[in-house]
Amino acid sequence: ETGVTQSPTHLIKTRGQQVTLRCSSQSGHNTVSWYQQALGQGPQFIFQYYREEENGRGNFPPRFSGLQFPNYSSELNVNALELDDSALYLCASSLTTTGGSYEQYFGPGTRLTVT
Amino acid sequence: DQQVKQNSPSLSVQEGRISILNCDYTNSMFDYFLWYKKYPAEGPTFLISISSIKDKNEDGRFTVFLNKSAKHLSLHIVPSQPGDSAVYFCAARPDSSYKLIFGSGTRLLVRP
Numbered sequence: 273e274t275g276v277t278q279s280p281t282h283l284i285k286t287r288g289q290q291v292t293l294r295c296s297s298q299s300g301h302n303t304v305s306w307y308q309q310a311l312g313q314g315p316q317f318i319f320q321y322y323r324e325e326e327n328g329r330g331n332f333p334p335r336f337s338g339l340q341f342p343n344y345s346s347e348l349n350v351n352a353l354e355l356d357d358s359a360l361y362l363c364a365s366s367l368t369t370t371g372g373s374y375e376q377y378f379g380p381g382t383r384l385t386v387t
Numbered sequence: 388d389q390q391v392k393q394n395s396p397s398l399s400v401q402e403g404r405i406s407i408l409n410c411d412y413t414n415s416m417f418d419y420f421l422w423y424k425k426y427p428a429e430g431p432t433f434l435i436s437i438s439s440i441k442d443k444n445e446d447g448r449f450t451v452f453l454n455k456s457a458k459h460l461s462l463h464i465v466p467s468q469p470g471d472s473a474v475y476f477c478a479a480r481p482d483s484s485y486k487l488i489f490g491s492g493t494r495l496l497v498r499p
Binding site: 276285302305312313314316317320322327330362374376377378380381 | 391395419422428429430431452476480484486490
């Protein structure tokens, strides 16, 4: 069983630039969620993708957007980067059934630094 | 508005003893609770979960207790091992929702 993988591991960008982060979900999972974790805090929900559509969104501006592909992998795109976007970005995959979606399994994260 | 709170930023326990990590929540609509463990430079690892219709769930050395009337959740680790040293996050899922709401974490140190 393959776990959740993310790329790249680390990334340094300049304010105003755009960034794309990638995630491959665990085999057998069909749902991907993205979280932002600032230093010293717990992960904060950005959005979730199921069946290639956004399935819910947290309190993040529209410059945070995403995609899910037919193989259930996903991308997180952030436009017009701001210094406060510096954080660890975590991808989590889960299995959604008619009974709901429960445990989410996390990847190792992408550390984004905006200068 | 912090709906899930872990009020102890750190905890130090002797190897072999019990570790008790606590979590409080404010939203009575949470229906599912989870604990995750996080090592540096890794993503959170799922540990154990509990549905709001239960008050206890056990998995090996890990037991989660849920007190709905007090809106309180705790994770017991017995016996504690040095490899358990990590940051522990509790998380809650709003009623049949798609997202998890996390606490700010408790750093556990198990001393040999």
